Amino acid sequence: MEISLKNQVAIITGASSGIGTGIAKSLAKAGAIVVVNHSSEHSKDEAEAVLHEIKQNGGSGMVFQCDVSDENQVLAMFSETISKFGTVDILVNNAGLQKDAKFTEMTVKDWDTVMDINLKGQFLCAREAIKEFLRRGIDTSKSVACGKIIHISSVHEVIPWAGHVNYAASKGGVKLLMQSLAQEYGAQKIRVNSICPGAIQTPINEEAWETKEAMEDLLKLIPYDRIGQPEDVGNLAVFLASDFSDYITGASIFVDGGMTVLESFSRGG
């Protein structure tokens, strides 16, 4: 059996850069029709470039601007996708950001922005996706499941992260959002899982890899001794969106080169 997502419609939030771009390209390569979501005017050109590359490689889809924390914009993204492509089969809740600060200096704005995009955005998009999955029902010509949601969480849903309390709290929230949805909609054959990336080489963590020293420090935390690439996450997203993973739901899968198994203990305590 070959992995194919042919004719399945996938919305990937935050797909104009980083991990989201990697996932959009991987899903498109597997045959999915992709909605390359981006958040604002500033990211429009990047999103167009991602779609252009996808089309040049034989894929298809559209770009859609939407701030995932805004309910009306999320509704508009789903209704436009459904009117253009007929339905939504796969949601990848990827849009996320960091607003790092020492806890005593963290502003309400830093807190709210991270919670709004990383957690409320995942709630709003998952809600619209599940409504559409239930409306459509199972279409066995495409998949044995009624729909698939992939939340992009982080190793920081289990590893506490000093200096990034808002971010870690949002990812802890994503963990139970995902698990509760998997529980609530399992009987309807909707699969809900999380990918938990470790250090993936993207703009969000540029400080952690841009200099030789920073990279050396980072690699001390990664048993597999290399930084991850967006494609590492994209490959797993393809698997989780496909029927190859049909018995997997409610799972957090770590793509982290072993970071979560705490390499700092590998040379003794």
Ligand code: BGC
């Ligand atoms: C963060 C990155 C960080 C990685 C590992 C991710 O969730 O967004 O900034 O490098 O976790 O700590």
